[in-house]
Amino acid sequence: MPPIVQGLITIVLGVGGCIAYFWASNLVLDRYIFPPRGPNAGRNINRANQIRPWLFLFPAIFALGLYLAYPVVGSFIRSLYDRSGNTFIGLGNYQWLLGEGEFRQAVFNNILWALFVPAGSTFFGLIAAQLTDRLSWGNIAKSLIFMPMAISFVGASLIWKFVYAVDPEIGIINAFRAWAFGSDPLDPLQVSFWNNFFLMFILIWIQTGFAMVILSAALRGIPEETVEAAIVDGASPLQVFFRIKVPQIMGTIVVVWTTITILVLKVFDIVYTMTGGNFGTQILPSYMFEFMFRDDGRATAVAFVIMLIVSPVMIWNMVQTRKEMR
Amino acid sequence: MDNIAGQKSSLGWAVNIAVVFMVLVWVIPTVGLLVSSFRDRDQISASGWWMAPFSAEQSYRARAGSEPTSSDAGLYVVEGNLFDESDATGTISAFGTRAVDPGEFAVGETAALGDDESLVVNADGTYRYVTPEEPGRRGQRIYFLAETPPSFSLDNYRTVLGAGGMGQAFINTLTVTIPATIIPILVAAFAAYALAWMQFPLRGLLIALVVGLLVVPLQLALVPLLKLHTEIGIGRSFVGVWLAHTGFGLPLAIYLLRNYMVGLPRDIIESAKVDGATDFQVFTKIVLPLSFPALASFAIFQFLWTWNDLLVAKVFLPDGDSAMVMTRKIADDLLGSRGGDWGILAAAAFASIAVPLVVFFTMQRYLVRGLLAGSVK
Numbered sequence: 249m250p251p252i253v254q255g256l257i258t259i260v261l262g263v264g265g266c267i268a269y270f271w272a273s274n275l276v277l278d279r280y281i282f283p284p285r286g287p288n289a290g291r292n293i294n295r296a297n298q299i300r301p302w303l304f305l306f307p308a309i310f311a312l313g314l315y316l317a318y319p320v321v322g323s324f325i326r327s328l329y330d331r332s333g334n335t336f337i338g339l340g341n342y343q344w345l346l347g348e349g350e351f352r353q354a355v356f357n358n359i360l361w362a363l364f365v366p367a368g369s370t371f372f373g374l375i376a377a378q379l380t381d382r383l384s385w386g387n388i389a390k391s392l393i394f395m396p397m398a399i400s401f402v403g404a405s406l407i408w409k410f411v412y413a414v415d416p417e418i419g420i421i422n423a424f425r426a427w428a429f430g431s432d433p434l435d436p437l438q439v440s441f442w443n444n445f446f447l448m449f450i451l452i453w454i455q456t457g458f459a460m461v462i463l464s465a466a467l468r469g470i471p472e473e474t475v476e477a478a479i480v481d482g483a484s485p486l487q488v489f490f491r492i493k494v495p496q497i498m499g500t501i502v503v504v505w506t507t508i509t510i511l512v513l514k515v516f517d518i519v520y521t522m523t524g525g526n527f528g529t530q531i532l533p534s535y536m537f538e539f540m541f542r543d544d545g546r547a548t549a550v551a552f553v554i555m556l557i558v559s560p561v562m563i564w565n566m567v568q569t570r571k572e573m574r
Numbered sequence: 575m576d577n578i579a580g581q582k583s584s585l586g587w588a589v590n591i592a593v594v595f596m597v598l599v600w601v602i603p604t605v606g607l608l609v610s611s612f613r614d615r616d617q618i619s620a621s622g623w624w625m626a627p628f629s630a631e632q633s634y635r636a637r638a639g640s641e642p643t644s645s646d647a648g649l650y651v652v653e654g655n656l657f658d659e660s661d662a663t664g665t666i667s668a669f670g671t672r673a674v675d676p677g678e679f680a681v682g683e684t685a686a687l688g689d690d691e692s693l694v695v696n697a698d699g700t701y702r703y704v705t706p707e708e709p710g711r712r713g714q715r716i717y718f719l720a721e722t723p724p725s726f727s728l729d730n731y732r733t734v735l736g737a738g739g740m741g742q743a744f745i746n747t748l749t750v751t752i753p754a755t756i757i758p759i760l761v762a763a764f765a766a767y768a769l770a771w772m773q774f775p776l777r778g779l780l781i782a783l784v785v786g787l788l789v790v791p792l793q794l795a796l797v798p799l800l801k802l803h804t805e806i807g808i809g810r811s812f813v814g815v816w817l818a819h820t821g822f823g824l825p826l827a828i829y830l831l832r833n834y835m836v837g838l839p840r841d842i843i844e845s846a847k848v849d850g851a852t853d854f855q856v857f858t859k860i861v862l863p864l865s866f867p868a869l870a871s872f873a874i875f876q877f878l879w880t881w882n883d884l885l886v887a888k889v890f891l892p893d894g895d896s897a898m899v900m901t902r903k904i905a906d907d908l909l910g911s912r913g914g915d916w917g918i919l920a921a922a923a924f925a926s927i928a929v930p931l932v933v934f935f936t937m938q939r940y941l942v943r944g945l946l947a948g949s950v951k
Contacts, residue, residue: 305768423622485585514791514792
């Protein structure tokens, strides 16, 4: 069966199945189990209303449980076994990881990523938001800066492979160096330590648009009186920006920063496509893939380390939400 | 904000220049890729894409004819046109007989090659080769530099979409993306309504859980779920990818949609209930149509995310061309086998980002609205 036909059938089955489930389950509830008529009409309506939320929620809870909650436990348990999955070795995989130079390198690089990518994206996003807000062609500029959001990490990596290419006839960076300083071409991706930053810049390039859009909405939400009052008091534009505007949108900056941090900890494609983790650019997600399909024990152990790093953000998010609900 | 007192006009220039610079940095890499995708291999290695509108100097190799066209005082003369002997076009700027120095002699200059041999090449490609001995079966080798005018073609795209296998990968990507976009929307919309407008115990806890799950790295899911898929007989297949994308997309979907639905006017929903509508009717007839902007924005997100995904496809789809999506085709296949073939790589990348870019530029308004609904209160 050609995949396109298979795809069409699944769309019909999947979407149809979903609709059928919601429609039929509510029908059964209202018509047969607790019909809103007869001697117990009032009581039946109340009972139906107690059950209905769970009908609405069931598929979502099921999928969330299976694809996100269960793996947290499942991965942890799997990480306690050896590569074949038969022998229980306790924390052996974690112990082994700690002794690995490449693992330590990956953790170190991951920390760099988690520090610099959100900082860079938020910084450039904030500048772009502030500067484009005053321009007549600001919306066009915003669209162009936002555009990389639509490009896959693989596509973006390929785009930057061109920019970083060694051959000065292909790579614009080496071409510029040759033109301006007459220097010999070098491979930016093999300059140890700094190559991490060249990779990070790709993600910053992608995420700046996201930060810009949200921060620009926040900037627009600042009441004009405070800004005007500052100007009347003789504040310079820079003072207005850093002393008046930035503090007022601090909440949004934190949200943007957190969102990008989470993304950084999940990202895999850029390192995988650009260097494959070579030349000292390994990060945890790409390091995990080294063991994928070969040693599930170690792969899950790396995955669980990523989970441990993310969990403070997770708990903070949940506490924050519960606070807002009250 | 434009006419605030004290705004200095001198800053206007600086702002404009700064934004122009930033936009250039953000756009140039993509433009370079786009330009490269229309150039052929030789041109790419001869000049940078930023020189693409200008003619480039390239070196070529040809052989003089082996049949003497005339003889002159005991010397054999071979005449002809180098453009007929090679695939070069344009005008010749220099020539030579050694590969290491293809530009040894200027055009029109008579090059003495020793043993009374001589060679003249003109800019229009005509040459005259004089030799005392009968030319061998294979003519004299001539290297030359030619100014080739810029040329753009769709050849790279033809190669990539046809023989390159990207056509099949394109269809596979669509097959993954469409169900993986629609199913989570449906499931999430019902759940979001329940979390926004229905009263039941544990509601607050459930919302907090959804927010927590937003953060779970999907790396965690790969090993246990692949094992589960194999055990229940799905294995590595399209169905598995659809289910995985549904699961991974749900927290964001529920979160975005719930935030939006909570903001809907309470009186509409309550008056519908007073009129005797059940929750199911309220949802399908009132809330769903009113939530269109939020549904659209999540649809765009999920579409972009599934279209651009590499990791889930790598793990949950079988290896081999019949189920390879475009990102994987580029990352695993083309970068390996055609690592130096920049034109092909550029065309492949553009084939894969064309659809998201179109979606992005036509639906940008909804995308931004969705982002704002999700992250700014």
